[in-house]
Amino acid sequence: MKAARLYGQGDIRVEDIKIPEINEDEVLLKVKAAFICGTDVRFFKNGKPGIDADNPRVLGHEFAGIIDKVGSRVTRYTPGMRVAVAPNYGCGVCDICIGGNTQICVKALALGVGIDGGFAEYVKIPANAVRQGNITPISDNTGFEEAALAEPLSCVYNAYERIGINPGDKVLVIGAGPIGIMHAMIAVMAGASHVFINDLSRERLELAKNLVPSVITVAGKVKEELEKLTEGKLVDVVITAASVSAIQEMAFSLVGLNGRIMFFGGLPKGKSLVYLDTNEIHYKQLTISGTTMQNLRQYRDCLRLIEEGVLKVKDLVTSSSPLNEISGVIANVAAGKGLKSVITI
Numbered sequence: 001m002k003a004a005r006l007y008g009q010g011d012i013r014v015e016d017i018k019i020p021e022i023n024e025d026e027v028l029l030k031v032k033a034a035f036i037c038g039t040d041v042r043f044f045k046n047g048k049p050g051i052d053a054d055n056p057r058v059l060g061h062e063f064a065g066i067i068d069k070v071g072s073r074v075t076r077y078t079p080g081m082r083v084a085v086a087p088n089y090g091c092g093v094c095d096i097c098i099g100g101n102t103q104i105c106v107k108a109l110a111l112g113v114g115i116d117g118g119f120a121e122y123v124k125i126p127a128n129a130v131r132q133g134n135i136t137p138i139s140d141n142t143g144f145e146e147a148a149l150a151e152p153l154s155c156v157y158n159a160y161e162r163i164g165i166n167p168g169d170k171v172l173v174i175g176a177g178p179i180g181i182m183h184a185m186i187a188v189m190a191g192a193s194h195v196f197i198n199d200l201s202r203e204r205l206e207l208a209k210n211l212v213p214s215v216i217t218v219a220g221k222v223k224e225e226l227e228k229l230t231e232g233k234l235v236d237v238v239i240t241a242a243s244v245s246a247i248q249e250m251a252f253s254l255v256g257l258n259g260r261i262m263f264f265g266g267l268p269k270g271k272s273l274v275y276l277d278t279n280e281i282h283y284k285q286l287t288i289s290g291t292t293m294q295n296l297r298q299y300r301d302c303l304r305l306i307e308e309g310v311l312k313v314k315d316l317v318t319s320s321s322p323l324n325e326i327s328g329v330i331a332n333v334a335a336g337k338g339l340k341s342v343i344t345i
């Protein structure tokens with residue numbers, strides 16, 4: 001089969017490798033659509049410990065496809081099923097897993113990160129992931145591309161649940177990339193009265209406005225603009241959807257009394273220390289939180305929101321390419337071109 005494997009920093013190769021063999025508890029998936037994520041770009045740019053010339057890895061953790069084969073002990077799944085696959089799975093027995101958060105289990109693994117993922121014609125879904133329910137069937141009229149977007153969408157949904165956007169809230173999203181736009185979509189869905197979105201790129205703000213017409217784009221001096229637009233009250237919720245420490249620091253000056261701040265997405269290694277005035281938290285009664293990945297319930301909720309047409313994430317897809325063009329596509333994503341780029345197989 002054809003697979004795109006990362007061999008280290010800046011070295012991704014599309015090559016012919018053996019189709020993975022499955023045991024009696026595993027599932028073989030024929031991949032139809034796999035998206036490139038900021039995480040893939042980071043691994044490509046910086047490399048990743050554990051991935052080298054002797055241990056290449058198939059990246060890709062946002063994917064959907066058709067079940068090709070199932071092991072003899074697999075129930076519930078059959079060949080021919082159209083499915084989306086959540087990438088993160090845990091040991092299945094620790095307290096965290098039993099609590100439903102298999103994605104943050106200390107033994108958690110992710111397809112396309114710790115083991116081979118979706119930038120290939122076939123991917124093996126390991127027994128633990130099969131057993132935990134990482135595979136979700138999709139309806140015949142749900143496209144593979146939109147189904148694959150349940151992964152990034154549910155990361156955003158996790159943040160939304162944690163920070164609790166209420167009807168009538170004023171929300172500011174900083175960063176108008178695909179993730180920022182998903183935050184805006186969810187805030188609108190939750191009934192926010194105003195969803196502001198800020199970015200340095202006018203082009204991205206325009207894209208955001210096209211996709212979510214009710215958003216209010218804020219370019220230039222954010223604080224002054226926001227003060228004008230909110231009669232000095234600022235916003236109830238600030239979500240940072242850009243990996244920049246200065247933006248996290250800035251969030252404190254943009255949130256109003258009793259406000260909430262969501263630090264979405266990590267900062268680059270070695271750059272995660274931020275300066276913060278804890279009196280701002282104290283006197284403004286702020287709640288600050290972060291989230292990572294998603295649990296399987298959130299993944300399935302998002303799949304349903306996509307299938308029912310509540311969240312039109314398909315609009316985020318700005319490019320579609322075959323597997324052998326993957327390095328060029330990764331370079332485009334790294335350069336901030338377009339929103340979501342899909343590899344179709």
Ligand SMILES: [Zn+2]
Binds near residue numbers: 037039151
């Ligand atoms: Zn991702």
Ligand SMILES: [Zn+2]
Binds near residue numbers: 091092094105
């Ligand atoms: Zn566990």
